Amino acid sequence: MATRDEPVNSLADLEQAISALLDVRPYSVPPLERHAALLMLFKKELNYACARSPKFKNYVRHWPSFPSVSCIANLPYLPVTVLKADSPLSLARAGDITRTLTSSATTSQRPSRVVLDAATSRRLTRGVTAIMRDFIGPARRPYLVIDTPENLRRRPEMGARGAAIQGLVPFASKIVCCLRRDSDGVASVDLETLRSLADKWRESEVLVFGFTHVIWNNFVLPLRRKGITLNLPNVHVLHSGGWKRLEQQAVSKDVFASGVSSVFGCKVKRVIDFYGMVENLGVVYPDCEQGNKHVPAFAEVIIRDPLTLAPVSPGETGLLQVCNVLPTSFPGFLLLTEDMAQLVGADGCLCGRRGTYFRYRHRVPKAEVRGCGNVDTPRQFENRTVCLT
C-alpha cells in the first residue's frame, strides 16, 4: 500500500507539485513526460488522502495490486456516485471548508456534493483559466451570461450552473445576465438590455456562456421566432450541461451550433461545447476545431471497457474516468463517471494540442428491468421495513 511505501505528504508538498503542472502550457507536454509527473503526483495525493481519511484508506488498501502500479490506469479510482453520499467525502478540516458545490442531479435525482477549501478553490480557478485561455485567448472582455442573475450569486452552497458561470469570471471585464424570471418563475430574454448591449459590443470580443438547453430553449428559439440577429461576429459562445434534453427535442449538435451562430451572427466554430462536471472541478473539456476534447497537463482521462475495466484502445468506447490533480479538499483525483466516451487517440490531434483526446458519447444507459430478482421496493411489515440501503 502507498502509505507503507512512501512518507505522508504535506499539503505544502502537494501544492508545490500541483503548481508546477499548472505553470506549464496545458496542452504542450509530451504524453510520456506528462504521465510520469501525474503518476507520481496521484500517488502522493492518494497517500495524503489515506492519511486524512481512514475510510478512504480502507478503500485504497483493498484495491487489487496496489501499490505496485506503474500506470495511472491501475491506481484506485472512486466511482463518482460515492460523492452523492449524504455527508460529503471531505479531506479538509471542517473549519477550512469555504464552499460546498452541488451537481445538477438531473439523471440520478440525487446531487453530488463536493467541499472546497481556499487552496483547492484557487487551483480550480487557475485550472479553468489555463484551459479556456488556450481556446479563447487571455483578454478580459464583456461576459454575457445566458441565465438569470440568481444563478450568478456566490453562496456557501452553489449548484453546477453557478459554478460553471463563476469559472469564466476571470475572463470578464463586465458581467451581464440576459434572462429575467417573471412572477410565474418563467425565464425569458430581457430584449431591451440585449439589444443595447449588442449595439455597444458589436466590434469587441465578447464571451457568452449558458447551459446548452437554456441557450436553446430560452434564448435561440425566442430570438429566432422574433427574427432577431445580434450581429456580434467576435463572440465566443461556450456551453455545457449535456445534451439529454435537446436530444429529446431532436436537436443535434450541428443544428444547435448553426442555430446559435445564426442568432449571434458569428461563425459556427465560435460556438464551443465543453464537457465538465462539478466533481471534476478545475478541468473542463472544450471541443477543439477537430471536434475532440483534450486533456490538460494537470489531468488525464482513462476510458474503460465495461466488461474488463481495462483501458480501451483508440476508436473504442467505454466508461469515462476523469483524473485531476487539482483537488485536495475532497478525494476527487480519480473518478469513474457515469458517462460513456470514445477514445480518439493518445497524441497527435490535428489541432496541435498534445496528449489524450476523446469524444463524449452519452450517459450510461439505465439498466434494463432485471426481472424476478429485481427487488427495489421493500415490503412494509407492521411498522418495520427490511433495510435495503
Next chain:
Amino acid sequence: MSDVIHAITWPEDLAFASHELRQIACQYRLTTGFLLDTLDRWAAALDCPEVRQIPGGAFLRLWLRRNTLEAVLVREFGQVSLCDQWLEDGHARRRAFPLGVVGHWPAGNIEIQPLLSVTCALLGGNTCLARVPNGLIAPTRLLIQKLHEVDQSGPVSQRIFMASFDHSRTDLNEAMARAVDGAMIWGGADALQQVRSLPFPHWTRVVTFGPRLSVAAVDAATWTDRHARQSWCRRIARDVWQFEQQACSSPQTLFLEQGQIGCDVSEFVEELRRAFQEENRIHPRSEIEPALTSAICNVRASWLLEDVENRGWFPASADWTILLGKGADIPEPTQGRTLTVLVVDDLSEVISRFDGTVQTLGLAIRDAEKEQALADVAGIHGVDRVVRIGQMHVFGSPWDGRDLVRPLVRLVRHSPSQDVRGASL
C-alpha cells in the same frame, strides 16, 4: 419450417391464435401419458452443445424428464392424475380439467422461463399463448424448435403459440389479455403491475410470480470445518453464478454465524474467493451492461467507505465481488456476482427479521434440529423455499409458496345422479 415465434403486429392476430388454440384444446385431448412421453423426448433432444450454451439449458432438460414432471403431478393431484381418471371423493368424484388458453408473460432475465411457464400450463391440459420478451427470442426459438423435431405430427407443439412484440405495445398486450382464460405473469414489480392491470375477462385466473430475493446462511460448525469448507464455497459460487445472480432464487447475501473465539472468518472468505475465481474461469462473462459495471464499482466503494471494519475481495474487473462486514439487515442487491457476507451472532434472529421479500433461504447447517428450527422461523417470516446451498435454483413445485399446475386447472366435482344400485338420489 416457418418461424416458431410469431412476430405480431395486429391485435387480431392474437385473437385468432387464441381462437385456434381453444379449438385445438376442445378437439384433441391429450392423455397425461402421451404428454409426459413427448416432453421426455423433448428433454432428450435438448442434450446438444447449442442448448448447453443457454443459461439454465441443462436444468430445463432435467425439468422436462418424465420422472420430474410425474412427481410434480403426483404431488399436486395424487397418483390418479397420471391415469386421467376421476378421483373418488366421498360420495362424489373429482377430476381436474384445463382452464382453456393460458397466457404467459415471462420475465426477461431467465432464458428458459418462457418454457418453464408453458410446461406448467400444458401439464394442466391447457393450450398456451406466450409472449416471448425480445431478449429471449433466440434461446426460446432454439428450445422450441427441439420440441418441433420430436413432435412432428404436432399434438403438443400445436398447443403452444409463441408471440413476440414490444412490451410497449399496449394494444397487443391488451388483446392477449382479453384472449386468455388463465395467465402466468413473472417478473419485477413494474412489469407485474402493468400486466396485471390489463383487461383480462372476469373469469381469467391470474397467477403472479413477483420480485423476490434470496439469501444463504451457514452456521459456525459448517464454515469452521476445514474439510467441508471448500465444497460449500463451490456450491455458493454456483448458486451466485447461475442466471447472473438476476433470478429471484439467486443468493445476494450470505449470513455467517459468528464462530468461537479464534475462528477467523477471513479464512472462509478466502476459500470463497478461490471458488469465485474458479467459477469465473469456467463461466466467464462475455458481456455486461455499463450500468451494472457502474453499480458494481459503486457498491465496492460505498461498502469500504462506509465502515473501516468492512472488507472486500474483488479483481480489477467487474467479474465478481465479495464484501464482508457485520449486520443483520439485507443490503440492497447489486446482482452481477456481488455477494455480501455478513457475520451475525444468531441466524435465527436474522431470519426472524425477514418480511416476505426473501423467497429462498439456502442453508448449510450441521445440526438437523437446528436447521428444522431455522426452517420454522423462515416459514413464519415469509420464506417460501428452504433448501440446501447449491440447490437454490432447482425449480419445482411448489414455487413462491404455491402449486405450479393446480392454479391452472378447474377441479370438477361429479356427484352421480344414480346410486350404486341405479336408483335416483
